[in-house]
Amino acid sequence: MRIAAGLIAVVAVAVVSSSVPPEPRRAAAQETAVTAGATVETEPVAHSGDAADDPAIWFDPTDAARSLVIGADKKGALETYDLTGKRIQRIPDVYPNNVDVRGNVVVAADDDTDEGVLRIYLVDPTTRQLTSAATVPTRVTAHGLCLYRSPKTDKLYAFPNSVSGRVEQWELTVRGTVVTAKSVRLFTLGRAVEGCVADDASGALYIGEEKVGIWRYGAEPDAGRSRTMVDGARPEREGHLQADVEGLAIAGDRLYASSQGSSDYTVYGRMDNKYLGRFRVVNSGGVDGCQDTDGIEASSxxxxxxxxxxxxxxxxxxxxxxxxxERQNFKLIPLDRVVLPIGTLPIPYP
Structure with missing residues (x-):
């Protein structure tokens, strides 16, 4: 492990075990990563091994401190936590890989079935409990997922994707407690994808092709297949990412990506997608850092x-x-610790 000047070292593991974390590869761009310490960690998920995957945030508009972290335990549960990391709810016997939220609508991609499904839940703002509203079979084996609220039409869309590289777009309609869905678009990147995030302000859809890099598409259903590469993933492409490219998130005027191979996170401008730097999440007090990260989430x-x-x-x-x-979990870091360079974050998200 390269320890740059001023870098806080990740705690060394003194035991010999197949579960001992490997040393991350050198950062793709070889520059020094800023470090940030987590202040909160959630209770571990119920299953051992590679179980926790993707987090999302449900925002309580009446009392922001009551907001929830929703976490995927892909070995058999969807879990919610308060902002102290305490588990609030556990929904068993589902197998979500990725999860996303818009308003009180929570959607998880579940690839445990032959075809894969979208599991759609509604949040009761009073109790903060999730209730199942619909299960939608998909044409892709739903693995990754992100949601999009169109600034043009106010329609809500879900983008399930698969390890084969196929991406599908579903229009979701919510009337009271009834949710209906229809497929409106299907395209392929050719190779494994999972992490994605859609920008409700600009109409951009970012998809991580794990071995290749981050692509920017249009998120509207008539956007077609035109795309632009935001950043490449080494060793196959030149860029700041180290394969695999995993989670993607947007907060304020920043786009964040999990560079899993280097166990850190790259940061880009939200509108111009210019590379701004990278950071690691390291030990802070009694909370350890993040390594080998799959999913990420952020909110300004x-x-x-x-x-x-x-x-x-x-x-x-x-x-x-x-x-x-221990069993995997999720770490929470104050956003002002990871903004590169420090900015005003003028665009609220989600």
Whole structure:
């Protein structure tokens, strides 16, 4: 592991185990990564091994401090946590890989079936409980997922995708507690994808092709297949990412990506997609950092006194307690610790 000047070292593991985290490869661009410490970690997911995957945020508009983190346990549950990391709800017997939220609508991609399904839930703002509203079979084996609220039509869309590289776009209609869905678009990137995020302000859809890099598409259903590469993933492409490209998130005027191979996160301008830098999430007090991350999430909305400028959330592939590897969980970092360079974050998201 390269320890740059001023870098806080990730805790060393003194035990020999197949679960011991590997040392991350050198950052793709070889520059120094800024470090940021997490202040909160969630309770571990119920299943062992590579189980936790993607987080999302449900925002409580009446009391932001009551907002929830929704986490995927892909081995058998969807879980919710408050902003102290305490588990609030566990929905068993589902197998979500990725999850996203718009308003009170929560959608998870579940690829446990032959075809894959979208599992759609509604949040009761009073109780903060999720209730199942619909299960939608997809034409792709739903693995990754992101949602999009069109600024043109106010329609809500879901983008399930698969390890084969196929991406489908579904229009979701919510009337009270009834949710209906129809497929409106299907295209392929050719190779494995998972992480994606859609920008409700610009209409951009960002998709991570794991071994290749980040692509920018149009998120409207008539956008076609035109695309632009935001950044490449080494070793196959020149760029700042180290394969695999995993989670993607947007907060304020920033786009974030999980560079899994280097166990850190790259940062881009939201509108121009210019590369701005990278950071690592390291040990802070009694909370360990994040390594080998799959899913990430971020919001620039104030979330109470603990996260007054918003929050960045990372799945931790190796949740350490001293030298003990525990079940995986999610780490929460105040957003102002990871903004590169420090900016005003003028665009609220989600």
């Amino acid at each position: 909305r104030p979330l109470g006194t603990a996260f007054p400028a918003g929050v960045f959330i990372c799945q931790d592939g190796y949740n350490l307690r001293g030298t003990t590897v």
